[in-house]
Amino acid sequence: MVQLKMPSSVADAWPENAWISRAERPVQTATSGPLAGLRFAAKDNIDAAGFATTAACPAFAYEPARHASVVQRLLDAGAALLGKTNLDQFACGLNGTRSPYGAVPNAIDPAYVSGGSSSGSAYVVATGEADFALGTDTAGSGRVPAGLNNIVGIKPSKGLISARGVVPAAQSVDCVSIFARTVDVAARVLAVAQGHDAEDPYARRLAMATTPLPAAFRFGVPAPLAFCGDALAEQAFAEAVERLRALGGTPVAIDYAPLAGAAALLYESALVAERYAAVRGFVDAHDDQIVEPVRSILLAGKGYSAADLVDAQTRLRAFGQQAAAMWDGIDVLLVPTAPTHYTVAQMQADPVALNRNLGAYTNFVNLLDYAAISVPSSLRPDGLPFGITLIGPAGSDWQLADLGQRYHHATGLTLGATGLPLPPPVPIAALQPAATVDVVVVGAHLSGLPLNSQLTERGAVLLRADETAPDYRLFALPGTVPPKPGLLRVAPGRGARIAVEVWRMPATAYGSFVALIPPPLGIGTLSLADGSQAQGFVCEPLALEGAQDISHFGGWRAFLRDRATA
Template sequence: MSPVRERIDELLTRARQRDPRLRAYITLLDEQARQRAEELDATPAHTRGPLHGTAVALKDNIDVAGVPSTAGSPHHGRTASCDATVVRLLREAGAVIVGKNNMTEFAMGVTGRNDAFGDCRNALDDRRISGGSSSGSSVAVAAGIADAALGTDTGGSGRVPAAVNEVVGLRPTLGRMSNRGVLPVSPSFDTVTPIAPDVRTAAAMLAALDHLDGDGTSVEGSRTPVETALDDGLADLRVGVATGFFADGLDSGVREVLAAAVASLREHGARVRSQEVPDAEHAQDRMLEILYPEAAALHRDRLRDAPGTIDPDVLRRLRLGAGISAGRSEKARRWRQRFRQRVDEVFASQDVILTPTLPTDVPARDSVDLAASTREIARYTYVWSMYGGPSITVPCGRHPESGMPVGLQLAAAPWREHVLLRAAAGLERITASTSA
């Protein structure tokens, strides 16, 4: 049997064995994946793409031609007429699409809950949340039933599940990648998110998708190749460790992991200092005043005509959005402009800002208050979504009490993914050497 076909067969067999417990997939594309693997095995070596044979899973709000896109809802399913732009680019780079991942309905929620397709289970401990809304994408990578995945991230939907499943989740600069063929939550904030077992794979995924599509969802920018500084190390990198809002109420175990990482960064030559992020404490509230109304507008007809077909927690959020006035949203947009300008000033003297990804240990599934979960679990990720620059979560150790993974989040100025990935790769290397 040829190499790619053999690998894909092994991965699909493993997925069939493990997924009934994990519920990371809604649809496995066995036949399509095997056919693609055979095509790649027949491809001359000199024409092979950078992702040749990489098995990629997709969140089920990303279109694959001829395959239903459910967006996590049993009432939304429609068969896509064509591939999303990011799927086309993955295929051109040599990837094999192996399936569509479970997700929180309409990508609204951070716990991994889905009553229709089954709650997605954390890959390390199924008593804990899997994170959301890109739950299945992160779990599939963490469980070894995908080499990499694409999720989406609005306020933290890619970074939160990546962190709690001990993988890498990369939110690029808003507008760096196309959203054509991806069901939105909030066009003002949505982006496709590479999820991978390590920083180098996440960078390779982003490099393959770094494309100005001309469809209005991707924008002009200074696209420095994202992989150019991966091996440059940490020497003289300016790292601001966020204080204030990012330190208030922080779990003691997460604080311990953060402190160890900061000490290691200094030992490896990074120029580390404390850094206040102005108005960070208000970013989530202002963002929700834009996000929720956009989501409510997208689902207006269903909200009006068939509210009983919407998950109760999602319905609650959509109704909140429907109750926010246009004037209030516009005021929040003006606030956002000022916030971005103030954070730009921070990045004039810092290359990256370091924070925990979550302020808490990975919560138990049966202890999560759904109404409060987004505000608490994702409060650190929302800040960088509101800003619009790239951010990434990297596994950086285990919680001293629970043994669950702790992710640390790095953020950079817009279009500075090459710097962000340099820092993330450096942090990953020192974490690996410390735990070895």
């Protein structure tokens, strides 16, 4: 069924170096299901029966007796498996050049690296050869290749997708990741792939958030940020901040030091011993079959004691405690997926330092038990893709997918390297819309006026400017601070249309908002010009005796402008 190519040198590699093995015919076990009609590829550290699992090391190859749990779930859902993709050997790297099967090129510009370790999986999705692909992510391998190839990469919460049948890299922090050209497809795959598996020692049952992030949300921006001298990446990130702001976000500077401290532990402490432990039987017997610098990284794990590991784990917990405070002030964290691009030649000339740079904003995520999604953000003036990553606490996967899809569709980008347009967005099925209340405001709560913050602080968003039905009179209430109007319903034919704004507020915040309204004002049901009704500001009739009727101005703003110029 499978033609497995085992090149003896890079010169013998497949021309595109993205595939290690392909099926003569796609493997399919079901013709119906939620993923019917979709073709996928699996990174070659994930078992698929009938394919050798090599982890990009021919001497390590073995024939699995059954599919990995995640592969079986996808096949049962109607997806068809095309084959196995290339990777940085033993999933150790973020650049895509550490494989005896050759360096996987960037799908947009082949002179540049694809990112790794899930390099082949990202490439076949970006070029349209597969509809989606499985990768793995320990330190960013499900995100960096997505960002460098103009595609989506979901890095789920740890334990959400079973890792049974996956060659471990660092088993306590490994995740199976998903690449697709749209968030919709990636989220559909995640919905099928997730599920507790007692055969995975690190599987867990998570409480997943099932409502979207607030319409007015706060996003963290690390300070300081570094882009390895890449001014185009820095500018692209500044544009990303503004785009997220336009979607309702407010940027909040966060201290990156504890996140960076956690990230450094992955390779610069005894935590690297877990890399060695994952494949130590093979490493001890066949270290001469491992490419550099993977060999040196794995062997470095042999030099630590158990006490060293306990110390590193304690330091990691300390960084986690420090980082946890940031979630009190933000709903989501925004980072560049990768701070820059490197050519294949640059990476091969300085493979350790440049690889470390690519993981500057990814290495901490699994260590601190966060979920993440990388989405395309822009094409730089030099034509290279720039991606951003949205990060949230464990269990926020669907919220991140929802915001990620909104962001991706706001970019106007095409799909991967195909040049095809983005299809319309699709609601994230696992999310239930949060309950909301529409509130009609007429005076000091209008946008830009003194009491508008009482709305925005509660996550309310402006839906539209509107008018009431022609059955209302507007009065300037004397002695109010700040100045306020009173709206009164009158008999048909005796009123006017009054300018208003309609705001949408989370239902959970509505009670605290109403509690702020002083008499003689209150909330009642208003009729709008189109015949619809909504909750809005009204006034007790007795309070209007002697008040100035300002209905002829048509609204509170017009009255204030007239008073200012009088």
